Amino acid sequence: MFEDIPVDVSPMYEGERIRAANMFVELAGPKSIGAELVQVKEDVEDGKIEVVGPNIDEMKEGKIYPFGILVEIKGEKLEKELEGVIERKMHELCNYVKGFMHLNQRDQIWCRISKETKEAGFKLEDLGKALSALYKEEFPIIESMSIRILTEKSEVESFIETARSQYEQRDARSRELSEEDVDVFYGCVMCQSFAPTHVCVVTPDRTALCGAINWFDCRAAAKMDPDGPIFEIEKGAVIDDVKGEYENVNAAVAEKSQGTFDRVYLHSVFGHPHTSCGCFEAVAFYIPELDGIGIVDRDFKGETPLGIPFSAMAGQCSGGKQIEGFAGLSLEYMRSPKFLQADGGYERIIWLPKDIKSSLEGFIPEDLMDKIPTDEDANSIKEIRKFLQDAEHPIMERLKETESDKAESPEIEEEGEEMEKVGMEGVPVAPVAQVPELTVPTSGGVRIIFKNAKIYAEKVIIKKK
Known part of the structure; x- marks a missing residue:
């Protein structure tokens, strides 16, 4: 079948990673532009493959080029x-080609070609030819089937506009239904x-984390x-219509994750948040100092209020993990009326690009x-707090209520050696955690778990003797 492909x-080869040292060129990705689009047409010239722009043998090693694929x-x-x-499916099929790496989807694709393949x-x-x-x-x-591959910048720019228009039409249709209107949800393990333990649950109110598949898409795929x-x-x-917990969803997640997880909340970042793959468009993350939630997407190049960029945060919660306080999500889910409803929805959002x-x-x-600050308004905890106060964000009332009933400092139970000194000074006194259970990952094999705690801190010092 592939005799004429070198x-x-x-x-x-699916899952192959091409690192920078072995890369000939990069296509699209965070430092360029790109998109992929599949369209059903009435008139298609079967077998036609067209390349518009520089081909691989015309590219310069180490460079980054725009990239578009129209099928x-x-x-x-x-x-x-x-x-x-x-x-x-293009994500999976492109990765069948030795030395060709494809990540993400829609207008966020990121591809690399290895030196060996070139x-x-x-x-x-x-x-x-391989895709066809x-x-x-x-x-x-x-x-x-016909395929048009673009590497000419002006052509890719025009193509992206067309692709985004098609994406929006698909997404708009999915907003017509809610979870209460249907008897069937869908799972995706693509x-x-x-991410071997990731199970994506798609409902009318919650598109797949990649943002590329909605409830209608899943219905057609499962039927086919x-x-x-x-x-x-x-x-x-x-089980809980606010958190979005369903008996059969839990059972499906348990089965498809090989028993790794048996509970999932579709509309919360706390307790049992949805697992995250790595193709998600954005991450919701808990900001404990202000008891609020921030959102960051993969296009954001700076640091989040937690002091780390999107890439580091994605690395922490991707791979099919279920990390409390973090949840991968699609940007379309942020348009859902059930968006993080168990956590307060937009009344709990206190930062986003x-x-x-x-x-x-x-x-x-x-x-x-x-009332919600962006990266242009505030970035540090102190700046965000001031903005929220000046704007009279609802989160401030939440903080006042908890501050008026300050809990005693929680007793810290230590196991083994204490860690080296770490300080957080100059942070205004505030409840820095108010969740049923929050796991704080650390190094050295130590894990700190807070259960049913309201924690107030002015300074935290952990010492190693």
């Missing part, structure tokens, strides 16, 4: 609803090659391939729009 094409498909049984699912004579037409053959094998209902990576979950008994905030105009309650 490198191997096989599922065995047009035709088939009697193809439905418009399948576009998102077939498009999401030396083998691999060109972008070969990527098109793999797609038709994976989806027999595809009768005709990312388990990178009942034994595929997207499967039905009967909603069943509701300006670009995200601007994109959510009309979804953030009008009375809160000017």
Whole structure:
């Protein structure tokens, strides 16, 4: 099937990582632009593969290039609803090509080509040939397919505008339903090659973490391939409709995560938050000093109020882990009326990048729009607190209520040696934790767990004797 492609094409290469030292070029990614799009069309020239812009042999080693992939498909049984699912499959199929790494989705793709693959004579037409053959094998209902690969900046820029328009049309349709309107949710394990214990639960109110698959997409995919990576979950008994906990969802997560997790809250970052893969568009993270929640997306290049960038935060909670106080999510989920409803929704959000905030105009309650600071307003805990006070953010009332009933300092039980001195000085007295259970990861094999605690701190010092 792949005799005319100069490198191997096989599922065995899925999950391959191409590090900078072994990279010939990078395509799209955080330092450039790119997108991928699948569209069902009435007229498709089967087998057509077109490259617009520099090909691999015309690129310079170590450079970064814009990148776009447009796949047009035709088939009697193809439905418009399948576009998102077939498009999401591109992540998996591209990674079958030895020496070609594909990460993320939609307009956030990030690809690399290895030096070895370039030396083998691999060109972008070969990527098109591999995708065409793999797609038709994976989806027999595809009768005709053409692929257009773009590396010319102006062409990619124009393509991204078209792609984003299509993404928005898909997302808007998913907002027509809520969880109460349906009897079936969906699970997706497409990312388990990178995150073995991750199970993505998709409901009308909660799109997949990647942002590329909504409830309608899943319905079409499960109908087309009942034994595929997207499967039905009967909603069943509701355990907690605010947190978003369902008996059958818990059972499905337990089964598909190989028993690693058996509970999940769909609408909270506390207790049992949704597992995170690595393809998520953004991360919600707890800011204990202010008892609020921040949001950061992968396009944000600076540091968060926790003092770390998106990449470090993503590394902590990705890979299929369930980390309390952190949750990967899609940007579309932030438009849902159930967005983190168990935690207070937007009344609990106290920081996010300006670009995200601007994109959510009309979804953030009008009375809160000017009360949530962005990276242009505040970045340190002190700056955020002042902004929240001046703007009269609802979180300040929450803090006042807890401050008026200060708990005694919690007793710290130590095991083994104490750690080296770490200080946090100059931080105003405030309740820095108010959660049922919060695990604080540390080094040296020590784990600190706070249960049902309200903690007030002016200074924290941990010493090693």
